[in-house]
Amino acid sequence: MSEALNTDPYVGGLVVSADPVITYSKRSTDAPLGLASACPEAFRGRKALHLIGLSYTIEPRRLFAELAAHLKALAPELPDSRFAVLANSEFEAYLLSTMGVPSMLSSQAVFIDDNIFRPQEAEPRFDAMYNARLLPMKRHELARDVKSLGLLYDIGAAEEPPQYDHVKALLPHATFVNHEVGGGTYRQLKVEECAAQLNTARVGLCLSAEEGLMQAALEYLLCGLPVVSTRSIGGRDRYFMPPFCRVVPDDAAAIADAVATLAGARIRKAAVRGYIMHLLKFERHNFLIAVNRLAKETFGVDDLFTSFAPFERGLTRWRKLDDALAPLAAA
Amino acid sequence: MRAARFVHGFSRARSLPAGDQRSILNRDSQIHSDRAMPYDSDHAGTVISADPLVIYAMHAPGRPLGIAPAHAAALRGRKALLLLALDATIEVEGAAGELARDLKSAQADLPDVNVVVLANTPFEAYLLADLRISAMPGSRSIFVDESVFKPWDGPAEFDAVYNASLTPANRHELARDVTRLALIYDRDRSNDPNRLDELKAKLPRATFVNHAEGQGAYRHLSPEECDRHINRARVGLCLSRTGATVAAMEYMLAGLPIVSTPSRGGRERYLLPPFCRLVDDNPPAVADAVDVFVRKPVPKAVIRNHALHMLQFERTNFLIAINNLAKEFFGVETLFASFAPFQIGLISPRDPLPMQAPEKAAS
Numbered sequence: 001m002s003e004a005l006n007t008d009p010y011v012g013g014l015v016v017s018a019d020p021v022i023t024y025s026k027r028s029t030d031a032p033l034g035l036a037s038a039c040p041e042a043f044r045g046r047k048a049l050h051l052i053g054l055s056y057t058i059e060p061r062r063l064f065a066e067l068a069a070h071l072k073a074l075a076p077e078l079p080d081s082r083f084a085v086l087a088n089s090e091f092e093a094y095l096l097s098t099m100g101v102p103s104m105l106s107s108q109a110v111f112i113d114d115n116i117f118r119p120q121e122a123e124p125r126f127d128a129m130y131n132a133r134l135l136p137m138k139r140h141e142l143a144r145d146v147k148s149l150g151l152l153y154d155i156g157a158a159e160e161p162p163q164y165d166h167v168k169a170l171l172p173h174a175t176f177v178n179h180e181v182g183g184g185t186y187r188q189l190k191v192e193e194c195a196a197q198l199n200t201a202r203v204g205l206c207l208s209a210e211e212g213l214m215q216a217a218l219e220y221l222l223c224g225l226p227v228v229s230t231r232s233i234g235g236r237d238r239y240f241m242p243p244f245c246r247v248v249p250d251d252a253a254a255i256a257d258a259v260a261t262l263a264g265a266r267i268r269k270a271a272v273r274g275y276i277m278h279l280l281k282f283e284r285h286n287f288l289i290a291v292n293r294l295a296k297e298t299f300g301v302d303d304l305f306t307s308f309a310p311f312e313r314g315l316t317r318w319r320k321l322d323d324a325l326a327p328l329a330a331a
Numbered sequence: 332m333r334a335a336r337f338v339h340g341f342s343r344a345r346s347l348p349a350g351d352q353r354s355i356l357n358r359d360s361q362i363h364s365d366r367a368m369p370y371d372s373d374h375a376g377t378v379i380s381a382d383p384l385v386i387y388a389m390h391a392p393g394r395p396l397g398i399a400p401a402h403a404a405a406l407r408g409r410k411a412l413l414l415l416a417l418d419a420t421i422e423v424e425g426a427a428g429e430l431a432r433d434l435k436s437a438q439a440d441l442p443d444v445n446v447v448v449l450a451n452t453p454f455e456a457y458l459l460a461d462l463r464i465s466a467m468p469g470s471r472s473i474f475v476d477e478s479v480f481k482p483w484d485g486p487a488e489f490d491a492v493y494n495a496s497l498t499p500a501n502r503h504e505l506a507r508d509v510t511r512l513a514l515i516y517d518r519d520r521s522n523d524p525n526r527l528d529e530l531k532a533k534l535p536r537a538t539f540v541n542h543a544e545g546q547g548a549y550r551h552l553s554p555e556e557c558d559r560h561i562n563r564a565r566v567g568l569c570l571s572r573t574g575a576t577v578a579a580m581e582y583m584l585a586g587l588p589i590v591s592t593p594s595r596g597g598r599e600r601y602l603l604p605p606f607c608r609l610v611d612d613n614p615p616a617v618a619d620a621v622d623v624f625v626r627k628p629v630p631k632a633v634i635r636n637h638a639l640h641m642l643q644f645e646r647t648n649f650l651i652a653i654n655n656l657a658k659e660f661f662g663v664e665t666l667f668a669s670f671a672p673f674q675i676g677l678i679s680p681r682d683p684l685p686m687q688a689p690e691k692a693a694s
Contacts, residue, residue, distance in 0.1 A: 059655075084457060090652035094447060094467035097460035104453040105468045241647055278637075279644055285603050286453060293422065293454040293595075 010318045011038050012055070016310050018331035020299040021048040022291075024315045026055045026108075032070040033083065038321055040077050042328060048081045049298045051291070053108050053316065054088055056212045057234035058095065068099040082298050088213045088235030104294070106287045107235055108213040110280060110308075111315045112222065116191050119224035119269035122199040126150035126175070127263045128228065129201035131194065131216040132208070134163035139207045141170045142230065145256035149174040150201055152194060155186050198223045202263035205229070206236055209250070215316070221245075221276040224269025228258040239279060244272050284308045379672050383661040384411040385653075387677055389418050395433035396446065403441060411444045412660050414653075416471050420573045420596025421455055431462040445660050451575040451597030467652055470597055472580040473645040474677040477638075479554045482586035482631035483562035489513040489538070491590065491621045492564035494557065494578040495571065497526045502570045504533045505592065508618035512537040513564055515557055518549060561585045566624045569598055570617070583638035586631025590620040601641055606634050646670045 013025030013034045021043065025034015036043055036050045043050075058064040071083055085103035087093040096103040127148040132138040134153045143149055151174050155164055164186070168176065177197055178186050189197065198204065204220025206229035214236040220227050227245040229236065240247055246262060248254040288308055295304040305311075379385040388397030396403060397415055415434075421427040430448075438446055449469030450456035459466035489511045495501040496517040506512050514537050518527075531539065540560050544550045552560065558581070561567065567582025569591035576598035582589055589607040591598065602609060606629060610616040650670055657666035667673075 090467040090469065090648055091655040093453075093456050093460070094465060094652065094656065097456065097464065097466045100460065100463035102457050102461040104457045106453065237651060238648055241643060275640075278640055282603065282641055282644065286600055289599055290453040290457070293452075294457070 009321050011035055011321050011324050012053075012316055012318050014313065014315055014319070014324050015327040016051075016315070017304065018327040020295065020301060020304070021046060021328065022051070022295065022304075023048065024051045024053065024111075024311070026053040026316055027067075028055060032067070033074055035321075035324060036074060036078060036081060036083070037070070039325060040074070042325055043078055043081055046080060047299065048078070049294060050081055050083045051106075052083055052085045053111075054086065054092070054212055057088070057210060058092055059210075059233045061095075064092075064095045064099060064101070067096070068101050071101060082294075084294055089238060092235070104290050106290065107238055107283060108215070108316065109218045109239065110283045110287050111311060112215060112218050112280075113191075113312070113314060114222050114277065114280065117195045117198070117219045117222035119273050120196060120199040122196070124202050125200040126202070128203040128205050128259045129198055129220075129225070130205040130207065131198065131219065132205075134167050136163070137208050137211065139209070139230070139250075140167045142207045142250060142252050142255055143174070143205055144171055145252040146205075146259050147173065147256075150177050150197070151175065152177050152189065152197055154188070195219070195223060198225060199269075201225060203228055203259050205255070205259070206232065207255070208232060208234075210234055211236075218276065221272055224272045226262040226265070226267050226272055228255055228262060230255070239276060241275075243267070244275055284311075287311070377675065377677055379414075380666065383657065383663060383666070384409060385414070385657065385666070386411060387414045387416065387673070389416045390430070390448075391418050395430075395437040396441070396444075403437070406441055406444055409443060410661070412656060413444050413446045414469070415446055415448045416469075417448065417451060417455070417575075420451065420575070421458060422452070422595040423573060427455075427458040427462060431459070431464050434464055445656075447656060452600060455597075469649055469652070470600060470645065471575045472577050472597070472601060473642060473649055474673060475577055475580045475584060475642075476554070476674065477584050477642065480558045480561070480581045480584035482635055483559060485562070487563060487565045489564035490625050491566040491568050492561050492582075492587070493568040493570065494561065494581065495569075497530060499526070500571050500573070502572070502592075502612075503530050505570045505612065505614055505617050506537070506568055507534055508614040509568075509621050510536065510618075513540050513560065514538065515540045515552065515560055517551075557581070558585055561587060565628060566590055566621045568617070568621075569594070569602075574598060580638060580642075583634055586635045588624045588629050588634060590617055590624070592617070601638070603637075605629065606637055646673075649673075 011025060011031055011034060012028060013023060016022045016024050023035045027034060031038040033052055034050065058067055067085065085096055085101055086106040087096060087103045088107045090105055093103050093105045128146045129150040129152060130140065130143055131152040134155055149171065155162065178189060181187050198220060204225040204227045206214055206217045206227060209230065209232055211234045213234060217227060217236040218239065221239060227240060229240055229245065229247050230250050231247055237247060244267065246258040248258045288305055292303055292305055295301050377387045379387055390397045396413060421430050434446060446465065448459055448464060448466040450459060450466050451470050453468050456466045456468045491506065491509045492513040492515060493503060493506055494515040503514065512534065541549050541552060544552065561582060562585055564587065567587040567589045569576050569579050569589060572594055573596040574594065575596055579589055579598045579601060583601065583606065589602055591602055591607060591609055592612050593609060608620040608623065610620045650667055654665050654667055657663050
């Protein structure tokens, strides 16, 4: 086992097909190329196709150059492996092409579980909900003018400075839902609980300037919430079209105005859900075509995947490396 | 920002302001004004923005950058972004490598022109990236004009329509079991004088619309006329093995469901159930699938809305990407505030190359 495995036995990935070998992984600090980085010996001497999802935008030059460097470094170790980076936007695909990094446009949104995040009957409690870790990059302060505001959050990794008190001071009027349900102390919510909480708001917020796809943006839409977002890079704006989404300047008043407009519009949850499901269906259809082309190119196999089902197994969820690789052992 | 057209066998330049038409319909091989490109009757392309210079052009055999060599000379020393669409898929054996070689050679001459290939599929973009060719997905179908292709009321006379030039690659014979069949077409680019007769023999029940409209002689149809004839049918057909098949988007905008054979090169991108049926490469399968849609019609408005929703999504993301490219190359923020500069008939409804063959009267 590699050193990376000893320090970080969890990966955001899975063996999607054991024969032929196809993996999906999300990049992480300790495993920049996912399963292939975390456990290269599992793939040594066997032909494999690795789909690499982006957990953070690669738009800044140093980041896409860094990804290209990681690929170049691992290539000699795994000469029989082929890598396809899944870009979250057309522009990311372009940037990677300039470095000779093969990529396919396939937003991470396609892998979100649309069964868990769905509209529920609930009495609206908040005008807006912001589901984001308590980190400075999430710019919670931009929500300060939203009068009725709920916050869902992770509190951040142990090594990061605690932000709860800081954000509490910035937004004294907000309801900190995780602390509320924990009776004053932080409680991690299950994804089903998150979905229920999202359904108590009229609008979802996205306020960072730069990140990855931002899964929460899709979760809002799948629950039937329209979205107010600042301009951003990373791919979330891919799904932000009127009349269900408003992209506004980095200004607290503009955000509050947009929230008031969308909350007041009383847009039906089913309409928002129908809108995003149509787009996800379109995206999944094209992901499947592309991944089958890649499988044909790599292994000579026609129509390897006849449906999207193999990719609907919580691909992006963090799991133990051994669990992620288990299908290889079983094969 | 002004858009100026400088192309097209099947021109819709009439929709442009008169001034723009004058400035570009200029056969001088030098750039005529600060916002005009020279006219050439033999290729497809458009100046989308003159300052900074953004050009949309179509790759074609012998014209790697989609523009004639004289025009390439006019571009020398000018900083420009050239969006290069593909007229044929590169998903077939050897095509990506060939394109890469052509582009590298052509670009060496134009160091200030940034060429970005608009791939019709994510896999095409993958293949090009693997060869270090700057590319991003950008299907040609997003440029179809939805104000031209739209549903018409009225009873349908035909079970199916097939809008495709009369080349063997389009495999018209797969439609032979469709009872009431209409064909819309450009003439055969290979100039095979026997192709029409051959197809008439193979498809004796079919109505050859362009010849019917020309009372026996071939008549070219305007996009609006094409739309009217598409609306005379209940189903649209796509039967070639490869290609982006812009006609598929035209069918759907007109409200027709689609029966297609498997293909490479981009048309499958928009062929989602329940509005499209993908069938095997055989005439009974094609006819059966047509029959299903004929017996259980889908409302035209539903199909059109489905197509419009996909178009809106694609255009939104195309615009985001193009603005990022413009920022990267020119340092300009939000160069295009809307998709409007691209909604000027960038692509022909069918064959982008003008026909050179002499008229051949229908038998």
